[in-house]
Amino acid sequence: MxxxxxxxxxxxxxxxxxxxxxxxxxxxxxxxxxxxxxxxxxxxxxxxxxxxxxxxxxxxxxxxxxxxxxxxxxxxxxxxxxxxxxxxxxxxxxxxxxxxxxxxxxxxxxxxxxxxxxxxxxxxxxxxxxxxxxxxxxxxxxxxxxxxxxxxxxxxxxxxxxxxxxxxxxxxxxxxxxxxxxxxxxxxxxxxxxxxxxxxxxxxxxxxxxxxxxxxxxxxxxxxxxxxxxxxxxxxxxxxxxxxxxxxxxxxxxxxxxxxxxxxxxxxxxxxxxxGTRSGGRRELASIVFTDVVGSTTTLARDGDRHWRNQLSSNRESLRRSLARYGGREVNTAGDGFFACFPLPSSALRFAGEAVRDAAEIGLGLRAGMHCGEVLVDGADLIGIAVHVAARVAAHAGAGEVFLTDTVRILVDGSDLRFEPVGAHRLKGVPGTWRLFRLDGGSS
Known part of the structure; x- marks a missing residue:
């Protein structure tokens, strides 16, 4: 603010x-x-x-x-x-x-x-x-x-x-x-x-x-x-x-x-x-994923407006197919960013892994970040610290990577998903230090 x-x-x-x-x-x-x-x-x-x-x-x-x-x-x-x-x-x-x-x-x-x-x-x-x-x-x-x-x-x-x-x-x-x-x-x-x-x-x-x-x-x-x-x-x-x-x-x-x-x-x-009203909305637990394209400005300058627009359109179509497959909901889309939520963290991770792989096939370096937490539902929008954390986690990932918080890792313990630690990080605008992990590219 x-x-x-x-x-x-x-x-x-x-x-x-x-x-x-x-x-x-x-x-x-x-x-x-x-x-x-x-x-x-x-x-x-x-x-x-x-x-x-x-x-x-x-x-x-x-x-x-x-x-x-x-x-x-x-x-x-x-x-x-x-x-x-x-x-x-x-x-x-x-x-x-x-x-x-x-x-x-x-x-x-x-x-x-x-x-x-x-x-x-x-x-x-x-x-x-x-x-x-x-x-x-x-x-x-x-x-x-x-x-x-x-x-x-x-x-x-x-x-x-x-x-x-x-x-x-x-x-x-x-x-x-x-x-x-x-x-x-x-x-x-x-x-x-x-x-x-x-x-x-x-x-x-x-x-x-x-x-x-x-x-x-x-x-x-x-x-x-x-x-x-x-x-x-x-x-x-x-x-x-x-x-x-x-x-x-x-x-x-x-x-x-x-x-x-x-x-x-x-x-x-x-x-x-x-x-005389109470419009606070309901609160719920959500698994939140943010994706965006790494180096989008460089890609646009190199390939031109039309090619970039076609790539971005193909990426969004792919994201929405994966979203439907794993039972998620699109919350917001701005530029090359995509904000989605899921009822289950395992579904959100599988979506994120599939998203970065599909993007690579069309020549885009997509990255994703994920966190689970309580959010306030305000119409179609989600509000809460968990949303900010997920967005900041995505900013630490590189092209083709899915980063997640330790909270997510603990919640999916026992699944076939595999992770590797990437250290403790400060997340911009979010106090404290956060332990982050990378989704193993072989997980599905």
Missing amino acids: NTPTEFARSGDADLAYKVIGQSGVRDILLAFPLVSNVDVFLELSENAEAVDRLAKLGRVILYDKRGAGMSDRAIGPVSVEQHSDDLVAVLDAAGSARAVLLGWFDGGAVSLVTAARHPDRIESVVASEVLAVGRPTDGFPWGFGPRYGEAMMRKLIAMGWGKASMARMTAPEWAGDARLIDWLTRYERLSAPPSGAARVFDDALELDIREYLDRVTAPVLVIHDLDFPGLPPEPFEWMADVLPHGLLKLVHRNTSVPFVIPSDELVDEIEEFLV
Whole structure:
């Protein structure tokens, strides 16, 4: 998502922001929790896909708050009112007269305060995991349980910042995913140094927005994940009752870090609140194959337009015959590229092997890449990190080669297909290191 980063001026601070999509029905501003870096946030495919979905509902504005990311780093406390002024300055710089605010934790608190202070500027608010008060106090006895409380957070920031320690504790399922851990360590390091993260955390603890809540005239969706560690439902029930137009949504999402990777279910809730639909589509496991011609420009220059067009047409006819033979589906075709999916990885591999052999017979050097993973079905299209991985794997193959991930190799273990390792590779735009294999040309 190659969207330029702009800067808005608010008082004595410069604030980094991005605008994604075109002006339309509405503007949607994302207010991140604690610290952020809008450039690195969008480097993770899951986040880019969530923002793409939101962009179908309106123009999306993302920004780094004062003290985080590419915005000016604060050296002292920042009040919630100052953060609210900054948010409005970003709206002004983006040319937004009225917006929906999506905020998590302290970002959600700032969103609610802004809705109270500037009712003419805010259409509605989605407040996810927002505590009205940073610490338990008189009249507000709720907060994080001891395991996830202030002392533990301070320890994690002091000793584990830039190491994804917080996510490892709150989302243990991440610990085994090198791709996510690699991305999150980069996200933390480029969002703030440990001292900066500690300052933002201190500001969040000092929050008390109770005086503003009954002044929020905009509709507010209060979301709490009942599976989120350390937080009971009571403070969110209380908030929805206090807000004049509050709607509470208690969900079981099993997403331990929804503010780092917004899940499809969370985007569904936002979409339903804004427009009454849930168009997230279904998810399924798919075996994905990408093919393209190696040296197509050289071939075109050498043989001329007509010969190249005939070769490409013959190749596509051959690919579609093989696709039907192995029970696959053509997803997309662009230039000399071909994107297909299959229900079985063995079928996808046999298709890919046949495709490169048939292409060689007509003088084309075809290469193929394959990966298996969960995808989002969006009409005829497939969306997901698995799609990006398969495309990047194909880019590492040479003419006449079929490359695949270790995931595929494990899934077809016991078949007559044979492979040879080609080492660990970095895949462009996909965090982590991936072990790749080559399909043995003699396999069928």
